[in-house]
Amino acid sequence: MELSKKKIADIRKKIEQKNSVFAKKRYLDSMILPSKIIGREAETEKLLNNILSLRDGFVVPLVSVYGRSGSGKSTVVKFVCENLLDLISFRFVNLRKAKTVFGCANMILGNLGEELLSSAQGLNKAVDCMQSQIEKIMKHERKKYFVLVLDEYDVVFSDTRSNPSDFVYKLLQMEENLRENGFWICIVTISNNMLQGYDLDDRVKSRMGSADVSFLPYSKSDILAILQDRAKKAFRVSVPKDVLEYCSSLSSSDHGDARRALDLLRTAGEICNGKITKDDVDSAQRNLQKDRVDEIVSSAPHHLRCVAAAICSLAIINQESWSATSSIYKKYTHIISKTDNPLSYRRVSDLLVELENSGLLASRAYSRGRNGYGKEYKLKVSPELVGPSIDSEWFASVMNKKISLDRAKNLEKLLPRTSPLRKYSRMFSDL
Ligand SMILES: Nc1ncnc2c1ncn2[C@@H]1O[C@H](COP(=O)(O)OP(=O)(O)OP(=O)(O)O)[C@@H](O)[C@H]1O
Ligand SMILES: [Mg+2]
Structure with missing residues (x-):
């Protein structure tokens, strides 16, 4: 097919x-900071309490804000800081792209307007530069x-x-x-888990105190209120209204994630035919899930893909929606043995x-009786x-096995109950 002026005009239209x-x-x-925050009053109050204690001379050195994805942590913290500018200076650094502790230090330096350092210059030097730069900003x-x-x-904790x-210690x-x-x-600090729950030395834990603000996943009515405002x-x-309610119930059922709810509504708007319906929301949900799964699986290392393959295969062949770690491990070793040595049981549990x-x-947890x-x-x-x-080829073979089964x-x-042929059909279930 040839690209022509007309083609471009058609696509534009x-x-x-x-x-x-x-x-x-x-x-x-x-990605855009909303001008209006819905709810989250208790969390905002707790956060403000900690920040404003600075004024009373009582210092909370580290406040750990934590909660699931899309629960409004970044939005609320930024909003609070931007509304305290008469009192505080603040800098907001997103460390997502840093791969190492030193990379984090450099990102902070860059955000403070300081030149980046080479790792050979060391973390102590980086923290010293941070300190003098913060002093400079506050004076200015x-x-x-x-x-x-x-x-x-x-x-920071993925840099093993x-x-x-030690980095937390140096910041303190x-x-x-x-x-x-x-x-x-x-x-x-903003993270998915509470900072105290990470592997930190006791000296660090005791110094940093225990100020935390937890953000629970949004409920259906919270998400509905956010969507109504944006829509x-x-x-x-x-x-x-029933479309917005449908979007919020899909988004709150297991993750309570406002970001996903907004993405869902936007995608439904993009695919609709002049009027958004529940069917558009369903199609949008499928598109987004497919994109998300592709994103997770395509960037996953080989063993992680094999663990995903194991649970997928159990779901299809044995029609098990829930599978115990031991069954997944057994299936994983069966799949991986064709190409590689399997990882330990413990490591596979981590991958899960x-x-x-x-x-x-x-x-979910299940009881194994006395065990x-x-x-x-x-x-x-x-x-x-x-x-x-x-893997499309592998998946086609799983589906073929399922059909044969x-x-x-x-x-x-x-077949009659006593027929010896019955055992052949059972053999398939162990594939
Ligand atoms: N209370 C709220 N009122 C209005 N909009 C909100 C609210 N909470 C979240 N949002 C919207 O949802 C989006 C996701 O929120 P946010 O980025 O703050 O989540 P997060 O908890 O930081 O997630 P992650 O852990 O993935 O970084 C934001 O862009 C914001 O527009
Ligand atoms: Mg965030």
Whole structure:
């Protein structure tokens, strides 16, 4: 096919028609800081309490803000800081792209307007530069209080070669030095888990105190309120209430994630035909799930894909929605043995937790009687959606096995109970 002026004009027209339902689409962009925050009063009050204690001379050195994805942590913290500018200076650093502890230090330096350092110059030098730069900012902005927000702080703990605990220690030390010089500073970390729950030295834990603000996942009515507010501004057409309710119940059922709810509504708007319906929301949900699964699986290392393949295969062949870690491990070793040596049981358990954190799996505990409790997992999306992203050829073979198994089962039903042929159909279930 050849690209022509007409073709471009046609594509443009198609896109413009698609976007015609939107008045201001940016209101559905989850990257933009909203001008209005819905709810979250208790969390805001707790956060403010900690930050404002600076003024009373009581220092909370580290405030750990934590909660699931899309629960409004970054939005609320930024909003609070921006509304305290008469009192504080603040810098908001998103550490997501940093791969190492030193990388984090450099990102902070860059955000403070300082030149980046080479890792050979060392972490101590980096923290010293941070300290002098913060002093400079506070003098320049004539502020006595400074809040350093470190968003996506979890990345610090994924650098297993360095010592994340030591980095926290150095930051606390820097705060003390600044305080001695008359500059009051508070660090707010934002992460998915509570900071105290990470592997930190006791000396660090005791120094950093236990100020935390937890953000629970949004309920259906919270998400509905956020969507109603945005839909009014974002769409030219009015979105029926039952459609908004449907979007919020899909988004709150297991994750309570406002970002996903906004993405869902925006995608439904993009694919609708002039008027948004529940069917558009369903199609949008499928598109988004497919994109998300592709994103998780395509970037996953080989063993993680094999663990995902194991649980997917159990879901399809054995029709098990929940599978115990031991069954998944057995299936995983069977799959991996064709190409590689299997990882240990413990390591595979960690990979399952990783898949759960990425949002692909859900888990629950189950009783093993006298042997305590075990963990079971299930896919949060249909295995038919996950399988092809792992490996289309492999998935086609799983589906073929499933068809053969179903045929054998049907055949078994027709055979007399005593027929020796029955055992052949059972053999398939162990594939
Ligand atoms: N209370 C709220 N009122 C209005 N909009 C909100 C609210 N909470 C979240 N949002 C919207 O949802 C999006 C996601 O929120 P946010 O980025 O703050 O989540 P998060 O908890 O930081 O998630 P993550 O852990 O993935 O970084 C934001 O862009 C924001 O537009
Ligand atoms: Mg965030």
